[in-house]
Amino acid sequence: MAPTTRDDDETEAVDPQESALTAVDPEALLDGEDPDSQHPDDVAHWITAYTELVGYKERLLAASEEDRAGMQTRSARKETAEVDVPILSAELGRYRRRLAFWERRKVEIASGGS
Secondary structure, three states: OOOOOOOOOOOOOOOOHHHHHHHOOOOOOOOOOOOOOOOOHHHHHHHHHHHHHHHHOOOHHHHHHHHHHHOHHHHHHHHHHHHHHHHHHHHHHHHHHHHHHHHHHHHHHHHOOO
16 A cells, blocks of 8 residues: 655645644644554654654744743733743644654554554
C-alpha cells in the first residue's frame, strides 16, 4: 500500500475562526494524516512533522514569555497570559500527543503488530 501523506508547500486561505477552533481541538489531525496507516514512510513523515511542530511551539512559547515580561501594561500581559499562552500550550500538548502516537506506531510496525 502506498503512503497516504499529502505534504505540499501550497498554503491555502484559511478561516481564522476555524483555525482557532482546530488549534484547541485535542483530537485534530493535520491535513492528510491517516492514523490507521501502517506504511513506514507515513510514520516517518508524521514523526518528522510533529517533531518540527513541537519545536516550533516550544520556541514560540519561550519567545512569548520573554515578550510578555517586557510589556508595559498589565492589560496586555493579562490578555496574552489568558488567551495566547493557553492556545499555544494546547497546540503544543496536541502535537506532543500526536508525536507520541506516531512513535508508538513506529514501534508497532517494527515489531510486526498493528
